[in-house]
Amino acid sequence: MVHTPVHASWTNQIEIFFSIVQRKVVSPNDFTDLSEVRDRLRAFEDRYNSTAQPFQWRFTTSDLDDLLARLDRHTLDQQEESSARLSA
Incomplete structure (x- = not known):
């Protein structure tokens, strides 16, 4: 059995x-x-271990917040369009 932390x-x-x-x-x-x-x-x-570098993450938590906000707006827009078509 391997313990996996909650933050994996x-x-x-x-x-x-x-x-x-x-x-x-x-x-x-x-x-x-x-x-x-x-x-x-x-x-x-052997080659990888001698040259490996830490990964440089460029996607920040702020970028994630922006992406999620855009997705929420897009989803809301789609729902509104769908409701408008059904009521027309």
């Missing part, structure tokens, strides 16, 4: 890492055997 933003980082592995190591799927997969993954791990 670390899962996003894991998903990003596996996405990178998928794009840079596993695809295309042209392996002849599992030892080739292992060797390629280990080589990638």
Whole structure:
């Protein structure tokens, strides 16, 4: 059993890492055997660990608030248009 904290933003980082592995190591799927997969993954791990940098997040909480407000306005506009069409 693995304890996962309520705030699980670390899962996003894991998903990003596996996405990178998928794009840079596993695809295309042209392996002849599992030892080739292992060797390629280990080589990638060594290279990645020596050059890895923290992710620079550019999407701030203020950006999120703005996006959610725009989505709320859009949803409200759509509901009003739909109501107007039904009553016409």
